[in-house]
Amino acid sequence: MSVELKPCPFCGSTNLKVWDNSVACHACDGTGPDLGHCVGEVCRQQSIEAWNTRAPEPNQARIEALSAALRDIDAVACDFGHYEAAARAMKEIATKALEKLWSEQ
Numbered sequence: 769m770s771v772e773l774k775p776c777p778f779c780g781s782t783n784l785k786v787w788d789n790s791v792a793c794h795a796c797d798g799t800g801p802d803l804g805h806c807v808g809e810v811c812r813q814q815s816i817e818a819w820n821t822r823a824p825e826p827n828q829a830r831i832e833a834l835s836a837a838l839r840d841i842d843a844v845a846c847d848f849g850h851y852e853a854a855a856r857a858m859k860e861i862a863t864k865a866l867e868k869l870w871s872e873q
């Protein structure tokens with residue numbers, strides 16, 4: 769019997785990759801508990817079960833992660849002038865997400 773894979777506890781994405789020993793989110797790079805050198809279908813099921821028990825990060829951790837991302841975007845915008853418009857758009861998205869998290873505190 770296969771176990772249903774829950775969405776990413778960090779970002780809610782369902783764009784996930786199940787490995788034999790872990791689950792990874794393509795949207796935020798979050799990963800599941802690493803089961804080590806486990807191989808095969810039983811391990812894949814255990815990976816999914818372990819992934820499904822991951823607790824969402826508290827808002828504070830997400831705020832810190834987004835703040836760090838904003839600093840990275842600022843650095844990119846300074847280093848590569850021709851990417852400035854893309855960086856500005858990314859910053860706007862991240863800023864809105866951060867404001868939403870702050871409002872939920």
Ligand SMILES: [Zn+2]
Binds near residue numbers: 776778779780
């Ligand atoms: Zn994710």
